[in-house]
Amino acid sequence: MTIAEWHHAAIADRVVEALKKNGFEAIYFPRRDEAVQFILDAVIPGMSVGCGGSATIKELGIPDKAREKGAKILDHGQAGLTPQEKQEVTRKQLVCDLFLSSTNAVTLDGCLVNVDGNGNRVAALSFGPKKVIVAAGINKICSDVDSAFERIRNCASPMNNKRLRLSNPCAAAGVCLDCNAKSRICRIYSVLKKRPLSADFTVVLIGENLGY
Numbered sequence: 001m002t003i004a005e006w007h008h009a010a011i012a013d014r015v016v017e018a019l020k021k022n023g024f025e026a027i028y029f030p031r032r033d034e035a036v037q038f039i040l041d042a043v044i045p046g047m048s049v050g051c052g053g054s055a056t057i058k059e060l061g062i063p064d065k066a067r068e069k070g071a072k073i074l075d076h077g078q079a080g081l082t083p084q085e086k087q088e089v090t091r092k093q094l095v096c097d098l099f100l101s102s103t104n105a106v107t108l109d110g111c112l113v114n115v116d117g118n119g120n121r122v123a124a125l126s127f128g129p130k131k132v133i134v135a136a137g138i139n140k141i142c143s144d145v146d147s148a149f150e151r152i153r154n155c156a157s158p159m160n161n162k163r164l165r166l167s168n169p170c171a172a173a174g175v176c177l178d179c180n181a182k183s184r185i186c187r188i189y190s191v192l193k194k195r196p197l198s199a200d201f202t203v204v205l206i207g208e209n210l211g212y
């Protein structure tokens with residue numbers, strides 16, 4: 001084990017314990033392959049699987065693998081959808097069998113912190129799907145909620161703006177300028193301090209950098 005691997009595991013173990021104290025199921029995998037297998041084990045042929053537009057979930061190749069297992073994938077990011085069709089898919093995600101997402105940040109004391117534009121992702125993380133699995137790379141761990149929002153302002157949101165080819169000021173500056181643009185993607189700020197009361201909710205931490 002390298003020193004970096006030891007450090008990832010030590011930090012992740014602490015976060016897993018904190019998440020469990022907050023009512024979430026939580027597990028750490030040093031490598032993505034094991035995490036992907038764990039997530040795919042929750043996929044049953046015929047079930048509806050919502051994907052919340054997460055770069056991490058795509059990087060892990062889960063939508064394609066879940067489709068191969070016979071799941072019906074609800075991905076509003078798939079090519080060729082009209083705006084109305086996208087809206088329809090995001091609505092269906094809210095009542096899907098399994099919702100897969102990452103999180104913008106997870107804190108050492110076990111909170112999940114997210115900023116959303118439409119609100120479909122934070123809505124589904126809060127209520128609706130029969131089961132939720134959040135996958136997060138080691139790069140998403142922050143000390144506390146304040147540093148989580150700082151991470152979102154100066155890392156996650158600018159990179160997501162770039163990924164989505166938006167012309168908001170952060171896509172040039174690389175940091176948040178608290179814009180008032182019509183295309184601003186930072187509109188709903190969410191902190192899950194505890195597992196939502198009725199949710200079946202698992203957080204999968206992975207000892208690699210994934211997503212933004």
Ligand code: SF4
Binds near residue numbers: 171175176183184185
């Ligand atoms: S508020 Fe505007 S400038 Fe700041 S990260 Fe969001 S989109 Fe970018």
